[in-house]
Amino acid sequence: MIKLENVSKAYRVDGQDIPALAGVSLSITAGSVFGIIGHSGAGKSTLIRLINLLERPTGGRILLDGDDVTGLTASGLRGLRQQVGMIFQHFNLLGSKTVAENVAFPLKIAGVLNKAQIAQRVSELLALVGLSDHRDKYPAQLSGGQKQRVGIARALANRPKVLLCDEATSALDPQTTQSVLQLLLDINKQLGLTIVLITHEMDVIRSICDRVAVIDGGSIVEEGPVTQVFLHPKHPTTRRFVFEAEHIDENTQYDDYQHVEGKIVRLTFIGESTYQPILGSVARDCAVDFSILAGRIERIKDTPCGQLTLALSGRDVDAALARFAATGIDIEVLR
Numbered sequence: 319m320i321k322l323e324n325v326s327k328a329y330r331v332d333g334q335d336i337p338a339l340a341g342v343s344l345s346i347t348a349g350s351v352f353g354i355i356g357h358s359g360a361g362k363s364t365l366i367r368l369i370n371l372l373e374r375p376t377g378g379r380i381l382l383d384g385d386d387v388t389g390l391t392a393s394g395l396r397g398l399r400q401q402v403g404m405i406f407q408h409f410n411l412l413g414s415k416t417v418a419e420n421v422a423f424p425l426k427i428a429g430v431l432n433k434a435q436i437a438q439r440v441s442e443l444l445a446l447v448g449l450s451d452h453r454d455k456y457p458a459q460l461s462g463g464q465k466q467r468v469g470i471a472r473a474l475a476n477r478p479k480v481l482l483c484d485e486a487t488s489a490l491d492p493q494t495t496q497s498v499l500q501l502l503l504d505i506n507k508q509l510g511l512t513i514v515l516i517t518h519e520m521d522v523i524r525s526i527c528d529r530v531a532v533i534d535g536g537s538i539v540e541e542g543p544v545t546q547v548f549l550h551p552k553h554p555t556t557r558r559f560v561f562e563a564e565h566i567d568e569n570t571q572y573d574d575y576q577h578v579e580g581k582i583v584r585l586t587f588i589g590e591s592t593y594q595p596i597l598g599s600v601a602r603d604c605a606v607d608f609s610i611l612a613g614r615i616e617r618i619k620d621t622p623c624g625q626l627t628l629a630l631s632g633r634d635v636d637a638a639l640a641r642f643a644a645t646g647i648d649i650e651v652l653r
């Protein structure tokens with residue numbers, strides 16, 4: 319469990335304190351994938367770099383499995399960095415070392431394993447990230463996706479409990495992004511590793527995160543399970559992120575509804591109910607007609623979800639809504 323308690327951070331520039339984070343509190347469950355999303359300058363990098371103390375907080379506490387790490391000395395810091403691995407947007411590989419040497423580097427620094435054990439561990443790690451055939455290449459000979467796989471292998475070398483991902487897929491094309499995200503998810507499941515990532519892309523959050531925090535102007539403005547935040551975004555910043563990702567233009571939709579008769583409702587399906595043939599049977603049983611005004615069906619991580627905006631009219635609209643509610647469908651009456 320990672321806990322941030324009322325953490326703040328200000329940077330001292332030319333004798334002045336410039337605030338970057340104010341009163342941030344978060345709990346990140348062990349073994350989960352936790353995403354932090356925000357626009358440029360919101361404070362994402364500052365926040366993630368506080369977790370392994372690449373930056374020191376100016377106020378508040380950071381706890382890792384109950385231990386306050388904010389006061390750690392140099393030797394404690396080395397231990398912390400072994401427990402908390404990190405990968406970066408621009409990979410930060412050593413250009414003069416081969417793939418295998420890059421991955422071996424943190425093992426040599428840790429000084430726990432002998433040469434043969436290091437070679438064995440490097441082979442395991444390269445197999446894990448699918449780079450066994452590239453061990454003797456140099457970073458310049460690799461694609462972006464392969465470079466990030468080296469970064470992941472290197473970050474996992476000392477068997478950390480936590481992996482921090484600082485915009486890890488922002489320099490990659492969409493297809494490579496998906497394959498790197500899939501690798502991160504596999505590692506999370508296989509090793510039970512906690513993953514904390516920062517991103518400005520809602521698609522990254524939707525693909526692999528369990529929970530998400532939205533950061534704006536140095537504060538967390540919304541936090542919750544990804545399905546909840548995606549399907550019912552509340553804060554204007556969150557709504558902008560979700561609507562952009564979903565190509566939804568709220569204003570146009572509401573204009574369109576002016577010409578439609580009946581009660582307008584939005585139904586949200588999560589999990590198996592997404593695939594149930596409920597609309598037709600309820601319409602028949604309650605003698606209601608419906609027209610579909612807007613809809614989306616997608617997967618949020620492993621969960622199928624759907625959202626349909628309907629205009630309902632006919633004999634027993636209220637009974638139809640009660641039937642939807644009884645099957646666990648969330649209902650919002652829009653008009």
Ligand SMILES: Nc1ncnc2c1ncn2[C@@H]1O[C@H](COP(=O)(O)OP(=O)(O)OP(=O)(O)O)[C@@H](O)[C@H]1O
Pocket residue numbers: 329330331336337338356357358359360361362363364365518
């Ligand atoms: N080393 C630093 N010295 C002074 N100010 C800084 C420093 N690092 C960040 N800041 C400031 O702190 C605020 C938050 O920056 P941060 O890099 O954490 O945001 P971000 O959300 O990660 O943005 P981006 O996505 O552009 O990297 C910004 O106003 C930034 O200018």
